[in-house]
Amino acid sequence: MNASEIRQSFLDFFHEKQHTIVPSAPIVVKDDPTLMFTNAGMNQFKDIFLGNETAKALRVADTQKCLRVSGKHNDLEEVGYDTYHHTMFEMLGNWSFGDYFKKEAIAYAWEYLTEIVKVDKSRLYITVFGGDQQDGLEMDQEAFDFWRSHIAEDRILLGSKKDNFWEMGDTGPCGPCSEIHVDIRDDKDREVLDGSKLVNRDHPEVIEVWNLVFIEFNRLANGSLNLLPAKHVDTGMGFERLAMVIQGKKSNYDTDVFQPIIQEIAKLSGFAYGADQQKDIAMRVIADHLRTVAFTIADGQLPSNNGAGYVIRRILRRAIRYGFTFLTLEEPFVYKLLPVLTSQMKASFPEIALQQELVAKVMFEEENSFLRTLSQGIKRFENFVSQHADLKKIDGGFAFELFDTYGFPIDLTQVLAREKGIDVDMKGFSEQLEVQKNRSRNAAAVASGDWVMVSAETHPTKFVGYTQTEATARILRFREVTTKKKKHYEIVLDQTPFYAEAGGQVGDTGVLVSDNEKIKIFNTIKENNLIIHLSADVPEDPKAVFRASIDVQKRLKTENNHSATHLMHAALRSVLGNHVEQKGSLVDAERLRFDFSHFGKMSAGEIQKVETIVNERIRENISNETIENVFIDEAKSMGAMALFGEKYGDRVRVVSFSRDYSVELCGGTHVNATGRIGLFKIVSEGAIASGIRRVEAITGETAENYVRQLQQQLEQIKEVVKGTGDTVKAVVQLENQLQKAQKEIERLQLEKAEADADRMLKNANSTHGFLLINDIVKNVGIDQLKQIAMSLKQKNIDLVAVLAGVQNDKPALCLFFTEKLANEMSWDAAQILKEASREIKGGGGGQKFLATAGGKQLDGLEAARKLILSKLNL
RNA sequence: GGGGAAUUAGCUCAGUUGGCUAGAGCGCUAGAUUUGCAUUCUAGAGGUCAAGGGUUCGACUCCCUUAUUCUCCA
Structure with a gap:
């Protein structure tokens, strides 16, 4: 059986057992603050278990896209090193909501595994909850007895609370569970050691495939358990593992779920899979992460720097890192694997094909930006090493700074250090990381x-x-x-x-x-x-x-913006094309923000067109036609824009402003007729990611105020430029004049400096074999003194200049001599001025041959000049 | 949500303990070289050092606020 046949056989089996087959929920979770991603098949049924919602069907089965990056059995940094850890996986599952319980759940699982996909019975083991004293729970005798009718007693093992008691969280529904494990070792190994000894021992070839959870309790915050009125069954079977078992492989990565991708990576990198352990790990990492990132972006989650988006960015970067380090892939490459993944998955998950172009763009952009981060980190590392000669160990603090501030992965720092024959102080690094974690945890405690x-x-x-x-x-x-x-x-x-x-x-x-x-x-x-x-x-x-x-005022304004968002969405599609799809939106009383897929900046003309269309629709005062409880197919036939990544029940709410203009699935609140929106005005357009644009707009009173403000500004400007006709022309002219005037000032100052310099040279005394200038100029500040000194420098004459200036009752000093003199006489202009500036209550500095100083005590100026001369022995 | 950083020419970035007349490479313009192109050489234009406040005789540099971006942690 190939992978898609296995998937289908599971769904068919439960369909025959009167289960409703439902589609996978999106992998990105939008309406549960405790969860970023779907991490188990039961997520989309959580409300039913919690009693917030009644089940539409009592028996349900599906295959669910899941994502796990952390947790007791999952750590991102482990994925790729073994044969069975993944970030993204499919979970096959069947559920009973107050319908059948342990007996049927056990019988169905046994029948499917042994009759349908024909797993060798002698390789199967069962675990059953063995009881827990602290919770006052007996062993799950019921489950044990049902299993006994299918399998020999010595193959049924009792498990601890850790392995065989499932809880949703600290509080909430929970219950004992029963796991099915399979031993896929060679017969020779099986004879030496019985499989039952290896169950739940983290052996890669004796693994859990199916977990049957019997939800019968509710845990309270004080830790006690209450019996639930309705008992549920929640099961989950790892699809990739099942494929491995059925296809007789020793690794999930050897099944046809992963091999096509891995072979493509092999082709791209020029290394064969299976030849080198380290390279194999890298290929597995990339294959796994590609799936995760592609599905998540297709479901609407873009990489970003916090929350779910940040998790995606980290996963993609890990893939790039492994390609970069072990497969010499130093150009963007992950996005090139997409076509293989798509052709493999599109039958079961059509969203991946529909979003392929966008996913590729986003991935390509992310890859590029990370490769930039890497090359900058390498530069920073090289800098550090060259500045610290005879380095025995890379400082942990520096390694952490590279990681924390510049996003440079610690393992790459280690690789670079190793190339130079030095270590990295990992203890220091970990300590700082721990400090950072504690700080964050404290700040986020709820x-x-x-x-x-x-x-x-x-x-x-x-x-x-x-x-x-x-x-x-x-x-x-x-x-x-x-x-x-x-x-x-x-x-x-x-x-x-x-x-x-x-x-x-x-x-x-x-x-x-x-x-x-x-x-x-x-x-x-x-x-x-x-x-x-x-x-x-x-x-x-x-x-x-x-x-x-x-708060009615706030709500009304919000509704204006929400309805305007719908009108704008439709207008964008008609102006830019049907590739425009919503990628996110924010609507509050002040403004509306709309993110959508579009390649390239919107021109001023396009923005204007959208604005015009929306305002036309507002003036037409189109009535809001909202229909509740529409079947999703019916809604689609009405022309509703179905949004990928949104989770909808069987029935949806359709909001439309004219059936042939805007029809959207939406749960939000809206105006009764578009006229109430008033003025619609787009205030900004920009990019938030490759292929994704963001438009912000305002409506009603806010838009009016905005326009009024613009008008007032314009009138004020008109007054200032005294332009009665073309204001823009007047401003441009003004700007040109200003620029010209500034250049003229600069030129005149330079001219004056030249003149001053010439005058001073004429009056200069010749002593000790060079010219000495000792001059004071009125209405001249530090900058001009410097300019005079520079003019003197250009003369290329051996000279010493002690220049003083007074501007706004503040004294200024400048000391200049040629570099040659500085060297011969061992003078340091900066040092001398620092001391001299004390006389004028100021400070100064500069270079050895040219220094400036300023101060605030004018009557100390003479003393300061004398001091300078005496320091120079003149 | 918390911590760390960045913002300098059209682009990519230097700029040391506060004081250099703010620089480099690429790109642009003009000229020279060349049959022409690539190349090479010369010259030039191009800067509100993110914005606003403060400290200082003096701020690209230090401090505060704001904006945007990056990054790590949760």
């Missing part, structure tokens, strides 16, 4: 308290904000959340007019008012689908009936 359940109702909050700005509401539950700086409260209501931050639109602010108290809501956010009101105050009487009202 402690959430238990939810205080006010009401027994469990239904999700009813959002009434599409039609109302006020509603009566009861508190369902609330909790206290403490961050380092302050604490706040999170409140869940039974119904609310507050829009929670989503889809780029900011959350509402407002108040909850009861008979006795008034609680200010400073923001509204969404955790998965839970609407959470943020407040600085704890409700004193949580059971009271509240009047929930939003």
